[in-house]
Amino acid sequence: MIDLLITYDVSTLTEAGRKRLRRVARICVAHGQRVQNSVFEVSVTEVQLLALRERLLQAMDVTEDSVCIYRLRQPREKFVESYGLDRYTDFSEPLIL
């Protein structure tokens, strides 16, 4: 699997922008999770990445928004630090509810 960080820059001042963010969030969350309001960590195969990229390009407004896709290093705990509100959940570990 390929681990990606997807950052989506969109103005949420307009309803149209908020709608695009919701759409992008839905696309990304199908393959991972929302770690910040417009930042997503996803895991995909090469084939899924093709479809994901295509769907993101359709959902965004390329004249107004920006999407960056970073290939992440593994293991996550070694290469990511987070402070403050942390939305990330490690689903590969047992969940204590």
Place this chain on the structure above:
Amino acid sequence: MIDLLITYDVSTLTEAGRKRLRRVARICVAHGQRVQNSVFEVSVTEVQLLALRERLLQAMDVTEDSVCIYRLRQPREKFVESYGLDRYTDFSEPLIL
């Protein structure tokens, strides 16, 4: 040098939030560039990282905001794709003005 992606999640609905974003942007831009409104790519030494982390923690509101620091892979062109508005400038290449 260590290449980092810093994502900052803050509500910009309040003036206090916008002020924190400006402060975080100033801290990050001292070591790199703003690629999206609240996403920064920076390059630092281990010692600079200590100071950067400390300054970010002071600037953010840990009860309301979120900061993630990802160690990026190199070379950038192989591991990052961007679509739409692209603010990134490769300062290691000759600039054509």
